[in-house]
Amino acid sequence: MKSAFRQSMAWLHTWVGLLLSWILFFIFLTGTLGYFDAELDDWMTPETPTFKTSVEASMPVVKLFVDKHRLENYSVRFPVERSQPFLSIFYRDENNKRQRVELNPITGEELTPRATAGGQTLYRMHYRLRYMPSIVAYYIVGVATMFMFLALITGVVIHKKIFKEFFTFRKSKKPTAWLDGHNLMSVMSLPFHFMITFTGFLLLLYTLMPLIVSAHYGAGKEGRDAFYNEYFSRTTIEKAGVYQPTLTLDKLIRNAQRAMENKPIAWFSISHLNDVNSQFEVGAIHQSLSDSRDKWIFDANTGELINAQIGHTSSKSFYYVLRSLHEGLFASTGLRWLYFLTGLIGTAMIASGMVLWTVKRRNKAIKEGGGSFGYRFTEGLNLGCLLGLPSGIAAYLLVNRLLPLDIGERAALEVNSLFIIWGLIVMLAVLMSLLKKADIAWVKLTYLTGLLFTLVPIVNAVTTNLGLMTTLMSKNWVFVAVDLICVMVSILCFVLAHYLKRLFIGNNKNLEQFKGGFFKRSQV
Numbered sequence: 001m002k003s004a005f006r007q008s009m010a011w012l013h014t015w016v017g018l019l020l021s022w023i024l025f026f027i028f029l030t031g032t033l034g035y036f037d038a039e040l041d042d043w044m045t046p047e048t049p050t051f052k053t054s055v056e057a058s059m060p061v062v063k064l065f066v067d068k069h070r071l072e073n074y075s076v077r078f079p080v081e082r083s084q085p086f087l088s089i090f091y092r093d094e095n096n097k098r099q100r101v102e103l104n105p106i107t108g109e110e111l112t113p114r115a116t117a118g119g120q121t122l123y124r125m126h127y128r129l130r131y132m133p134s135i136v137a138y139y140i141v142g143v144a145t146m147f148m149f150l151a152l153i154t155g156v157v158i159h160k161k162i163f164k165e166f167f168t169f170r171k172s173k174k175p176t177a178w179l180d181g182h183n184l185m186s187v188m189s190l191p192f193h194f195m196i197t198f199t200g201f202l203l204l205l206y207t208l209m210p211l212i213v214s215a216h217y218g219a220g221k222e223g224r225d226a227f228y229n230e231y232f233s234r235t236t237i238e239k240a241g242v243y244q245p246t247l248t249l250d251k252l253i254r255n256a257q258r259a260m261e262n263k264p265i266a267w268f269s270i271s272h273l274n275d276v277n278s279q280f281e282v283g284a285i286h287q288s289l290s291d292s293r294d295k296w297i298f299d300a301n302t303g304e305l306i307n308a309q310i311g312h313t314s315s316k317s318f319y320y321v322l323r324s325l326h327e328g329l330f331a332s333t334g335l336r337w338l339y340f341l342t343g344l345i346g347t348a349m350i351a352s353g354m355v356l357w358t359v360k361r362r363n364k365a366i367k368e369g370g371g372s373f374g375y376r377f378t379e380g381l382n383l384g385c386l387l388g389l390p391s392g393i394a395a396y397l398l399v400n401r402l403l404p405l406d407i408g409e410r411a412a413l414e415v416n417s418l419f420i421i422w423g424l425i426v427m428l429a430v431l432m433s434l435l436k437k438a439d440i441a442w443v444k445l446t447y448l449t450g451l452l453f454t455l456v457p458i459v460n461a462v463t464t465n466l467g468l469m470t471t472l473m474s475k476n477w478v479f480v481a482v483d484l485i486c487v488m489v490s491i492l493c494f495v496l497a498h499y500l501k502r503l504f505i506g507n508n509k510n511l512e513q514f515k516g517g518f519f520k521r522s523q524v
Helices: 002-043 055-069 118-128 134-158 162-166 174-188 190-203 210-217 220-231 249-259 314-327 333-367 373-402 410-434 438-463 468-474 477-507
Strands: 074-077 087-092 098-103 265-271 279-284 295-299 305-309
Touching: 002 118, 002 134, 002 333, 002 373, 002 477, 055 087, 055 098, 055 249, 118 134, 118 410, 134 190, 190 314, 190 333, 210 220, 249 265, 249 279, 249 295, 333 373, 373 410, 373 438, 373 477, 410 438, 438 477, 468 477
Parallel strands: none
Antiparallel strands: 074 087, 074 265, 087 098, 265 279, 279 295, 295 305
């Protein structure tokens, strides 16, 4: 009975994993890169320096800009966090159009970063996908996340000696070695996998279970808006049209710091300057799991504290803790690297599962003269996904450096390049697999991926004055990290391609197609 149960769980684990693996690989890889979204934004805007200064040092620039433009409603974000490299001011112009300006917090110079999709787009793609309505993307990601959770549970069930198998690696047996590697990466960061999957699914519940919101707040947009306004404490106050002088910014900031018990200020906003209904809101830097929405609201004319939204209700605190855990909002640099590495292990776990599916069926396919259409098509999809998406990301970084700065729709072209390269590699991989040339495709496309990542630091050094040696000397660790990671990925690809070349040629002495192309046939 127990054996039959585990066998059924193994079947479920295999096919759930396979059918959702392509979308899950995309979600995990882009989500993992999202842990350094702000750093990728910095790398993709090399002309613009980044800053980290105090609120006090930035205030003269803020006051000068506000007075010059006579702003009545605006918000300010200070360069005190990794996600905020500039002094940013948001306001509405005379046409009520929302504007955003980036300023040097020391000199007040307006900064104009190059148009780029940046790291933020990669981060958003892991739950919004691309080229489809957001609501459709949320449902696709929600279903994939639910089945990922199911795959994790069934994976634990079918490996009754999971921790013993964690220390087992049978290198000499190829299919078993892939299974051991898959188990190793699964168990190594299993708590992270459960956490990231569970929290990701819960963060989409508002979209996936809309009837619960409708039952309490009403159907349609009005009901949803009422729920979001109440749950996320969204307050709007109308201008009264009665004059009352607003306190100076210096007084408001000092008053806020006392009320916040000297917590570091990250942003503030003022609504309806010199109006009887004028309000001043301020928020602190994220320092713990549950403070991502903490804010203090004051009467901007008297300095009186109207509301301190800290601590929240139990349900809100639960939501904010889940959000902070999932996105790593509170994480220090060291912890963020841990998030990144465990995310890569999760991505490798999915990738190894895709390869394992192919390897376990390869001998049978060879005996059958290449395998069935379904096997060859699936192997082509696996190959195209595993190598196409990383190649697309490398192309994304390269296009950022190579496109003219004044070209229109520059950010969209960067993103399009990612999917064009990915799509071309998927089509080529599927075609070669259907033509029974999957072995050749594995080797040559792995070499191609390594070549693209090799070009990233080279092109960066040629097109900017921020090559690896320069950034090492100046301790510009963001640029150093991007260059070194690209170098490590390229080396990994070249080593893997060389291994695959020897493996496939060794198993097929008549594989004459390997002559020429990216490499010459080697003697095994």
